[in-house]
Amino acid sequence: MPRYLRNLIIALIVIGVLYGLDFVFQAGLINPYYSRILMLCGISITLAVSLNLINGFTGQFSIGHAGFMAVGAYSSAYFSVNYGVNLANSLGGGKLGWVVALTLATIVGAIMAGIAGLAVGIPSLRLKGDYLAIVTLGFGQIIVVFLNNIEAVGGARGYSGIPIVKSFFWIFLIAVLTIVIVYNIVNSAFGRALISIREDELAAEAMGVNTTRYKVMAFVISSAMAGAGGVLLAHFDGYLNPKSFEFIKSFEILIMIILGGLGSIVGSVLGAIVLTILPEGLRGFAEYRMVIYSLLLIILMITRPQGLLGSSAAFSGLRKRFKRFTEGPSGTAGSATQSGTSVGGENPR
Amino acid sequence: MSTFLQQLINGISLGAIYSLIALGYTMVYGVLKLINFAHGDVYMVGAFMGYYLANGLGTRGAQALGLNPEGLIGRGLLGGGTLEPSLITALVVMLLAMAICAAIGVVIERLAYRPVRKYSRLTALITAIGVSLLLENGGQVVFGAEPKFFPELFTKRNIDLVGGASINSADVVVLIIALALMVVLQLIVYRTKTGRAMRAVSFNLVSAKLMGINTDRIIAFTFALGSALAAAAGVLVAIRIPRIDPLMGILVGLKAFVAAVLGGIGNIPGAVLGGLLIGITETMVVGYLSPTYKDAVAFAILILILLFRPSGLLGTVAQEKV
C-alpha cells in the first residue's frame, strides 16, 4: 500500500473516531462537567505541545506564550463576530457553513499569531536564555495592555458575543494536528537542526545550521499553534477577557511542559491534562485548594526534576516506543523518522 | 515646570522602591543564575509582617521598648517637632520585618531551591514559580484575601519646595532609608569578607567552592540579604501608600525584575539605576502621555534596551567560550 494512501486512511480513522466521540458528547451521554474539563484539557494540550516545540526542542526560553494565544483568540473572535456568523448563515447556517466559518477563523487566528511570532521572534531571538525569556514576557504583557485599550474587541470589559462552539471534535482535531505537526517537525531534518541548537548552539552554528533562521521558524510555528489554541478558547465560552492572558497563563503552560518533561510530546500532553484537572480535583479542599496546588508543584519539582516523563533520556526511549505504536495516530510518523535518519548528516540549510 | 519637578520627585520615590526590590533579584541571579519569581511575594510578606508588628508595637510593644505610644500616631517626623518616637517605631518595625523575611528567605532557599539546585535551571525556575504561588495563595489564606490598611507610623505632611513643587514627608523617609540601605549593601558586598565571598560565588561557583568558600552558606546569606531588602521595600511602600494585600507583590515584583534586567542583571548599581529609570519613566508616561500604556511603555523600553545592549545598561557582555 502506498504510504500516502496509508496516511490518508489513518487520518480518516482518526477523524472518524473523533467524530464518533463528538457524537457521544453531543448526545449528552457524558456529564457536561467532565466533558468541559476534557475539552479544556484538549485546549491545554494544543498550547503545551506548541510551547514544547520552542522551549523543549529548540531550547529557547519563551514565557510569553499566552500573548500569542491572545492574538489568535482575539483575531479569530473578531473574524467570527464580524464575518464568520454572516458567512455561516449565507452558507445556509447549517453544519457546512459553520465548518467553513470556523476553519477560516482558525486560519485567521493562527496566521495572526504567527505574524506576531515573527515580529517578536526576529529581533528577540538574537538574545539568549533569560533575556529572551524577559522579552517574551514583556511582549505578553504589552499585548494585554493593548487588548485592554482596544474598544473594537471590548477593551477591559471583555469581548462577548463570540459564537460558542463547544465541539469535542474541533478541539481535539486541533490538538491532534498540533501533536502531528510537532512530531513530524521534531523527526525531520528541520527538527534535528532545532535539537542541535538546543544541545549546543555554537556547535550547531559551526556545523552550518543557520540558527537564527531556524529559531525564528520554530518560534513562528509555535506561535501560530498557540494562536490556534487561542481560537479554541475564544469560541469555547464565547467570551474573552484580557485578564485571562496575563503572564500567569504563560507560566501555567510553561509548568505543564516542564512538569510533563521538557522535550517530550507525551509528557506535554500528560502535563497539560494533569495541570488542567488538578485545580478541579482539589476543589474539595476549599480555600486550601491553591495552596495545596502550589505545594504539590514544588514537591513534584524536587522529587521529579526531569518532569513526570523524564527529559532527553526518556525522550529517546519514548521515541522508540512511539515508533512502535505511532505507526498509528500520527500517521506520517514512520516516514518522518526514516527520512529524518537518512538526512541526519545533511546540512539542513 | 513645577509639574515636571513634581513628577520627577514622584518618580524617584517610586523608583527607589523598585530599586530595593530589584537588588534582591539581581543578587540572587548573580550567585545562582536563578530568576527568583518568589521575590516579589517576599516583599508582600514583608509588608504584612510590618503590618502585624506595627499593630502589635503600637500598643504594648512600644511601652516595652520604652517608647511613648502616644507619639506613634500623634507626632511625626518634622510634624510635631520631635523626631524620635514615631520614626524610631517605623525603623524598629522595618528592621524586625527585615529580620523575619531574611529568615523566611533562608527557609525558602533551604527547603525549595537547594534541593533543585543540582538540576536544570528550568526546574529551579518552576520551583520559584511554585514558591511564588504558594506565598500568594498561602497569603490569601493566612492574612485574608481582602486588603489591609497599614497604620500611620508617623504623621505625613507636605514640605514645599522651590518652584511650587512639594514633597511628602513619607517620600523623604522612603528616600533616606532606601539610600541608607543601598549604602549598607554596598559596604557589605565590597568591604566585608562575606561580600567578597559573594562576589566570588557570583563569578564562578565551582571555583569559589574550590577556594574553600562555603558556597551553601553564602547562597543562604544572599537570600537573607535580598529578602531583607524586599521586606524593607514592603514596609516603606506601606508607609507611603498604606494599602497592602496578598497579591501586591506580583506586579511590583515583575517591574522590579524588569528594573534589574534593565540595569544589567547581576549588577548591583545596575539594579538601582534600572529601578530609578523604571520609576521615573512610569511616572512621566502617566503624567504626560497615557497612563493606560504605562506597563506597555516600561516593557517596550526594556525590550528596546535589550535589543541594543543585550546585557542591560550596566551589564557586562559575557564572551561565549567555544
Next chain:
Amino acid sequence: MKRILIASFVIACLLSACNPQAGGGDKVRIGVFMSTTGSTANFGISSVNGIKMAADEINAAGGINGKQVELLVQDDRSDASEAATIVTKFVTQDQVHAVIGEVASSRSIAAAPIAQNAKIPMLTPSSTNPEVTKKGDFIFRSCFIDPYQGAAIAQFAAKTLGAKNAAIMVDRKNDYSTGLEKVINETFAKFGGKIVATQSYQEGDQDFNAQLTSLKGANPEVIFVPGYYNDVGLIAKQARDKGITVPLIGGDGWDSEQLYKIGGTALNGSYFTNHYSPFDTDPRVVKFVNDYKTRYNSTPDALAATAYDAANIMFDAIKRSKSLSGTDIRDALQATNAFPGVTGTVTFNQQRDAVKPIVMIEIKPGGTYAVKERVNVEGAAAPSTASAAAPPVKAAN
C-alpha cells in the same frame, strides 16, 4: 510502559477526586460562585457572607416550604473561565436548583450561557454590566445597571452641584469603571457640562501622584472617580495631599467600611451612588446591619447587602414556585413584585433587571453617610426608569 501506567494512575486519581455529590431530593440546592480569592476577593467574600447569612436565617425559620437550603459555595479565583467551569459543575454534576453569582460582570457573562443552556435560573447580585442579563431569559440581576448609575452620577454633578467643568479618573483595566466613564461622559455633556481632563489608573495601583498632578492643572469643579473603594481611598488621600479640594463623585464601587479607614478625612464632602446606606433607619436595614455585625464583626458593605437580598429574592421565588424545576423557578423569579429587601424594593422588569431606587450618599466627617438625595434619572437613559412605575410584570416570554 510503566511510566504511562503511572501517569494514567495519576489522572485516574485526579478524576476520582472530582467526586460527584449525591443530590438528595429533600433539600433546595443553590450554587454560589464567587471570587473569594484573587484580585476581587474582598467583594466575593462580602457577597458570600451575605448569602450565607440569608441561608442560615431561612433554615432556622424552617427552610423553604419545609425544605432546608443547601448552599454549594465555590471560589473561581477571580477567573472567567473557572467561573464557567463551576457553573457547569453546578448545573450538571451537583444538579443545583438555582445559581447565585458573580460580583464581576466579566465572570457573570462567561457563566451565564451555561446556566441559560441548562435552564437553571441564575441571579447575579451585583454585576452591573447590561450585557449580563442579555444572555438569556434565565439570567436575572437584583441591582441597578451601570448606565443608570452613571447617569445618576453625572446628573447629580450637573444639576444638584451645578458643576460645569469636571475631571474624570478612570480605572482603564476595569470594565465596571470604563462602563461608568462612558455614560458619565455622555450624560454630563447632555446637561451642558464639559470633561476638562481624563486620567486613568489601573486596579491595584498605589501611586496616583502623577495623574493627580496633571488633573490639578485643569481646575475641575468635581472629579468623577468611578472606581473601587481601595483605589478611591488612596486617590482621595493623595488628591488632598496635592491640594485638590473639590468633591470626588463615584459609584457603588466605593462602598466599604474600609473606604473611610484608608481615605479618612480626605473623603469628607465627597459623594457616591449606592444600593443602600448602612446608616439608614429603616427597621429592615437596622436589623440586617446588626445581625451582620454580630455575625461577622464588621459593617456590611453594599455587596453583602445586595447578595443578602439576592439570596432572599431567590428563596422567595422558590417558595412561590410551582416546583423545583428551573423553568418554574424562573417564572416565579420573573414574577417577583415589590420584594422588600434591605437595598430597596425590588421588582424585575422585562429585561430581568431589578427596578429599584438609587441613593446618592454624602460622606460626612467620621465616616458616616447621609443620603443626599434619591436620584431619578431624567430621560430614558435607564431602561429601568420606564418600567419602574409600570405594574408588576407577569411571568411571560
